[in-house]
Amino acid sequence: MSAALAVAVGGLFAVGTFLLLQRDLVRVVFGIAVVSQATFVYLIAMGGIEEGTGDLVPVLDTHGGAVPEIADPVVQALVLTAIVISFGTTALALVLSYRAYEENESMDVTEWSR
Amino acid sequence: MSLLVIAPLLVAVTTAVCTLALGRRPRLQRAASVGGAVGYVASVSVAVWALVLGPAAPGAAVYQVGDWPAPFGITLVLDGLSAFMLTMAAGVGIASILFSVRYVSRENQRVYYHPLFHMLLVGVTGAFLTGDLFNLFVWFEVMLIASYVFVAFYGTDHATAASFRYLVMNVFGSALMLVAVGGLYAATGTLNMADMARRLATPDAYGIDPAPVVGLSALLLAVFALKAGLVPFQFWVPGAYTAAPAPITAMFAGVTKKVGIYAIVRCYFTVFATASVPVDLPGLTAASPLGFLAPVLGAMGVASIAVGGFGAVGRDRLESVFAYSSVGQVGFIAVPVAIAAAADPAGAFRGVAIAAALVFALHHALAKGLLFLAAAAVEDATKTGRLRHLGGLAGHSPVLSGAVFVGLLSLIGLPPLTGFFGKFLAFDAAVRGIASNPGPSSALALVALLVGAVLTILYATRVWTSGFWGRETAAVEVASADSGQVAVLVALAAAVVLVGVGFDPVYRFAETAATAALDSEAYVDVVGLNGGDRA
Amino acid sequence: MTTTIMRTTARVTVPVVLVVAISLFLQGHNLPGGGFIGGVLTAAAFVLIYVAYDLDYLESGVLGREVEHGTSVFEQRTVTAYRRILLAGLVVVLASGFGGMLIGDPFLTQGYVHLEGVPIYREVELASALLFDLGVYLVVVGSVLTIVSVVSAE
Numbered sequence: 001m002s003a004a005l006a007v008a009v010g011g012l013f014a015v016g017t018f019l020l021l022q023r024d025l026v027r028v029v030f031g032i033a034v035v036s037q038a039t040f041v042y043l044i045a046m047g048g049i050e051e052g053t054g055d056l057v058p059v060l061d062t063h064g065g066a067v068p069e070i071a072d073p074v075v076q077a078l079v080l081t082a083i084v085i086s087f088g089t090t091a092l093a094l095v096l097s098y099r100a101y102e103e104n105e106s107m108d109v110t111e112w113s114r
Numbered sequence: 115m116s117l118l119v120i121a122p123l124l125v126a127v128t129t130a131v132c133t134l135a136l137g138r139r140p141r142l143q144r145a146a147s148v149g150g151a152v153g154y155v156a157s158v159s160v161a162v163w164a165l166v167l168g169p170a171a172p173g174a175a176v177y178q179v180g181d182w183p184a185p186f187g188i189t190l191v192l193d194g195l196s197a198f199m200l201t202m203a204a205g206v207g208i209a210s211i212l213f214s215v216r217y218v219s220r221e222n223q224r225v226y227y228h229p230l231f232h233m234l235l236v237g238v239t240g241a242f243l244t245g246d247l248f249n250l251f252v253w254f255e256v257m258l259i260a261s262y263v264f265v266a267f268y269g270t271d272h273a274t275a276a277s278f279r280y281l282v283m284n285v286f287g288s289a290l291m292l293v294a295v296g297g298l299y300a301a302t303g304t305l306n307m308a309d310m311a312r313r314l315a316t317p318d319a320y321g322i323d324p325a326p327v328v329g330l331s332a333l334l335l336a337v338f339a340l341k342a343g344l345v346p347f348q349f350w351v352p353g354a355y356t357a358a359p360a361p362i363t364a365m366f367a368g369v370t371k372k373v374g375i376y377a378i379v380r381c382y383f384t385v386f387a388t389a390s391v392p393v394d395l396p397g398l399t400a401a402s403p404l405g406f407l408a409p410v411l412g413a414m415g416v417a418s419i420a421v422g423g424f425g426a427v428g429r430d431r432l433e434s435v436f437a438y439s440s441v442g443q444v445g446f447i448a449v450p451v452a453i454a455a456a457a458d459p460a461g462a463f464r465g466v467a468i469a470a471a472l473v474f475a476l477h478h479a480l481a482k483g484l485l486f487l488a489a490a491a492v493e494d495a496t497k498t499g500r501l502r503h504l505g506g507l508a509g510h511s512p513v514l515s516g517a518v519f520v521g522l523l524s525l526i527g528l529p530p531l532t533g534f535f536g537k538f539l540a541f542d543a544a545v546r547g548i549a550s551n552p553g554p555s556s557a558l559a560l561v562a563l564l565v566g567a568v569l570t571i572l573y574a575t576r577v578w579t580s581g582f583w584g585r586e587t588a589a590v591e592v593a594s595a596d597s598g599q600v601a602v603l604v605a606l607a608a609a610v611v612l613v614g615v616g617f618d619p620v621y622r623f624a625e626t627a628a629t630a631a632l633d634s635e636a637y638v639d640v641v642g643l644n645g646g647d648r649a
Numbered sequence: 650m651t652t653t654i655m656r657t658t659a660r661v662t663v664p665v666v667l668v669v670a671i672s673l674f675l676q677g678h679n680l681p682g683g684g685f686i687g688g689v690l691t692a693a694a695f696v697l698i699y700v701a702y703d704l705d706y707l708e709s710g711v712l713g714r715e716v717e718h719g720t721s722v723f724e725q726r727t728v729t730a731y732r733r734i735l736l737a738g739l740v741v742v743l744a745s746g747f748g749g750m751l752i753g754d755p756f757l758t759q760g761y762v763h764l765e766g767v768p769i770y771r772e773v774e775l776a777s778a779l780l781f782d783l784g785v786y787l788v789v790v791g792s793v794l795t796i797v798s799v800v801s802a803e
Contacts, residue, residue: 020282028278032285039292046296074299078248082292084685085255089288091796092259093281096266098800100274112275120756124747131739180749180757 005045012038025097025107032093036086040079047075118161119177119192122200123239125153130232140224144215147228151211154235158204166197167623174630174640176245184641185306189245191640194630195384195472198623199242199376202476206368206483207235209606213487214361216598217494222359226263234260234365241373245641247295247305250377251288254341257370258284264362265354276353283350287340294333301326307385308641311634314389324389331386331403335378335410342374344448345417348441352425355437360490363433367440367486368479375447375475379468379631382407382455388634404455409555412452416562418445423569427576431499432489435573436482439525442566443478447471449559450540453547456556463546468628470539473621477524477536480613484521484606488514491603492581495593501577506586511595515582517603522574524610527567531614535621537567651702659701666694677782679774684782688789696797704801722802731794738787745780757781 016038019031104112129150136143165175174193178184192200211231218227237257244250262284266277299305302313302322313320314327340347355363386403393400398409422442429435454467491514492507493499508515524533544560613620630636667690674687698706707727708714714726722728749758761776 020286025278028282032282035286035289039289039296042293043296046300074305075296078292078296078299080685081248081252085252085288086285087689088259089255089281089285091793092262093278093285095796095800096262096274096278096281098803099266099269100271100278103269103271103274112271117750124756128743131736131743134739135736177755179755180759181755 002045005041009038009042009045012041023108023110025101025109028109029090029093029097033086033090036082036090040082040086043075043079043082047072116165116175116177116192118157118164119175119190119243120179121157121161122154122204123190123236123243125150125157126232126236126239129153130229130236133228133232134226137224137226137229140220143228144223147231148211148215150232151208151235155204155208158200161192162197162201165192166194166626173626174636176640176642184245184643185304185309188249189306189308189641190243191245191308191637192243193637193640194623194626195376195380195628196242196630198472198476198627199372200239201623202372202479203235203238203242203369205609206365206479209483209487209602210361210364210368213364213490213599213602214359216596216602217361217490218359222267227267227359230260230263231362231365234264234362234370238369238373242376245307247298247307247310247381249305251291251295254291254373255288257373258288261354261358261362261366261370264358266357267359267362268357270357272353273357276350276357280350280354283340283347287337290333291337294330294337297326297330297333301330306641306643307380308638308643311385311388312638312643314386315634317389324391327386327389328391328393328403328406331382332406332410334381335407338374338377338381339411339414340374341377342371342444342448343418343441344374344411344414344444345421345441346414348418348421351441352434352437355440355486356431356433360433360486360493363437363490364483364486367436368483371440371444372475372479375444375451375471378407378411379451379471383468383631384634384637387459387632402459404459408452408456410452411448411455412555412559415445415448415452416558418442418448419562419566419569420445423566423573426573427569429573430501432492432501432504432577432581433486433499435501435577436485436489439570439573440478440482442569443474443482443525446536446540446563446566447474447478449563450474450543453543453556453559456547456551458550461550463550465625465628465632466539466546467543468631469621469624470536470543472624472627473532473539474536476613476620476624477532477610480606480610481521481524481533484517484603484610485525487599487606488518488521488603491595491599492518494599495595496589497593498589501580503587503589504581505584506582506590507593508582510586510590510593511600514595514600514603517600517607518582519578520607520610522578524614526571526574529614530611530617532610532617534614535617655701659697663694663697666690666697670694674782674786675779678776678778684785685789687782688786689793691786691790692793692797695794699797699801704798722799725798725802728795728798731791731798733791734787735791735795738784738789738791740784741787742781742784745777745784748777748780 012034016031016035019027019034022028101107106112129146132146133143136146165171166173174191177190179188179190234257237253237260240253241250241257244253262277262281265280266273302310304310304313313322314324317324343351355366358366382404389403390401391403393405400406419442422438422445425438426435426442429438450467450471454464457464457467489499496504498504520531524531527533527537541563544563548556548560670687670690673682673690674684677683677687702710746757750756759776759778761774764773764775767773
């Protein structure tokens with residue numbers, strides 16, 4: 001399971017970075033979205049992805065007494081927050097890319113005059 | 115637990131909502147915005163005096179948002195370091211908003227200018243106050259989203275392109291920060307900075323392995339350096355600074371850049387310094403993550419000084435000169451921090467070096483804020499920001515030029531201005547660094563500072579001689595400076611002089627801040643984690 | 650996209666989506682869901698209407714009002730309404746944060762009460778977090794719909 005997650009995180013980061021390095025504006029925005037998704041998967045993986053026993057979930061291990069069988073809630077809260085932020089940023093990036101396209105009259109970043 | 119800790123944050127966020135609600139009444143909106151900024155300054159002053167500096171002050175205070183006890187909830191901490199940075203933010207913020215009201219056109223102010231300005235302030239305040247690593251990420255984002263919009267504010271081809279580049283770089287930076295924060299959580303089992311410091315100090319007691327912390331902290335360093343605009347992450351600086359409205363550029367240079375520096379100092383010296391992890395890289399062995407920080411941050415600082423200095427010398431536009439200069443000046447802040455990281459942890463010298471960095475940060479906030487606003491006032495008056503079209507401003511508008519003169523002299527470092535003490539302390543730290551840690555790297559730091567100082571003199575002189583001396587050009591002859599704008603500039607220039615003349619209390623404040631930054635145990639105590647019980 | 654298939658689908662799905670959105674919002678304070686996700690779903694339902702019919706349909710078809718043309722998109726009545734929703738949401742969020750301070754608790758402190766003997770439901774849990782969630786819900790609905798309508802009008 002963790003191997004699968006590692007592959008997923010690595011793959012997403014690779015695809016995202018590749019897209020971010022494209023000339024086309026829309027692909028760059030896609031890259032932003034994909035890179036953000038990669039960090040979400042990574043964050044979830046950091047909380048431990050197996051059944052929540054004491055030694056897997058740091059916050060449960062050392063802070064409380066008995067360990068209930070749940071996943072680590074902290075990483076989920078983190079991911080939720082990060083999703084909201086990346087939602088806002090991606091929306092802004094989309095609108096901004098449209099404006100930048102209008103002003104610079106090109107979707108190709110290398111053709112921008114300044 | 116004191117309400118005063120959260121007061122600046124609440125004032126700023128309430129002002130943001132109020133100015134948004136008053137969008138249809140421009141006059142009232144401006145009044146609310148300025149009133150909110152005054153309230154912000156008042157709340158910061160009261161909080162800093164009552165909690166940190168005053169005779170009966172406890173020195174630091176904590177606020178647990180939502181009554182969740184640390185380390186589970188979000189903790190806000192106001193200690194010496196936060197207080198120093200907040201005071202700086204309040205000073206630059208009020209000058210910037212007063213200038214905005216006179217400078218940005220009424221039509222443009224009506225759009226989301228004022229709400230966004232206060233959201234920027236909210237993000238900065240939150241970043242200075244928070245005691246939680248993930249929360250720091252959230253405040254960074256609040257600050258950044260407002261910044262993206264401000265960079266694109268004028269909607270020209272230059273502005274939208276600069277904003278898009280700024281956004282892409284920072285989104286990647288945020289992704290890296292999340293990776294670092296997630297990794298630190300997995301490694302230490304906590305996100306609360308005080309809790310993390312406590313756990314890293316005695317890893318065996320908590321059953322954690324601090325080994326990954328070195329790598330993860332390096333990742334964080336890259337993110338913070340991006341925010342601070344240090345070489346090699348400086349690419350966004352000139353574009354964003356010249357595209358944003360001038361008062362916001364003053365905020366960027368004076369405050370948001372300092373957030374990056376603050377985060378480096380806070381995370382490394384308060385939190386990671388407690389870990390004893392052997393760093394063993396080719397040519398680099400040390401006992402804690404600070405051993406890694408010293409050479410890397412030092413190299414970044416030296417490179418920034420060079421890139422910023424040489425970049426500024428060749429620019430033609432006033433704003434560009436100051437934008438590059440600001441890259442260089444951040445290097446002047448980074449080098450003392452790096453020297454502090456290399457210093458002996460037990461000695462008093464480390465605190466002196468941090469205090470030097472803080473004083474330089476204060477000097478840069480005041481002087482560069484003044485100069486960016488002055489550049490805007492000049493451009494507003496003469497309709498050009500190009501040095502080759504300027505000339506003879508000193509005779510034409512002496513008050514405006516006088517303010518610029520004070521700013522430039524402070525940048526050069528002439529006593530008794532603030533800049534003199536900033537530079538003096540930075541050099542002092544570098545010389546003491548050579549004494550305590552002889553070697554080529556310490557010498558390189560001193561040489562870089564010297565070269566940087568010479569370059570500063572070079573471009574400051576160039577700005578003054580070609581822009582303000584000489585015969586009046588056509589653009590200058592018809593120029594008329596706005597008296598309100600000039601008043602703000604004069605006030606800032608007075609602040610530059612006064613902080614320099616009455617430097618003693620300022621230095622004691624900086625010392626308090628440096629002590630707070632280095633005293634991890636006190637930090638843990640304040641947050642309330644040393645009570646013995648773990649829940 | 651205003652085909653018959655699309656319109657029919659929208660007619661059926663929009664009410665379902667809205668009900669799901671509201672239920673997610675109501676249970677969000679202690680079960681999966683919440684203001685953000687409820688708000689996004691609500692906005693999605695509106696976007697579906699925009700796609701299936703067109704941008705003026707909400708005003709002309711649902712509210713039965715004349716659509717003013719020729720003004721800037723920011724001046725249109727639906728867009729001003731969305732922006733007001735956004736603002737109202739912000740005010741609610743702030744107010745719910747300050748509410749706890751009135752009784753001496755720190756900012757953003759939440760609480761809950763169990764009401765018993767309520768008809769039909771018998772027992773209802775009222776959480777103050779719901780008020781905060783309401784604010785978030787309004788902010789999300791307002792901001793997403795403002796973005797969508799302004800961008801699609803371009």
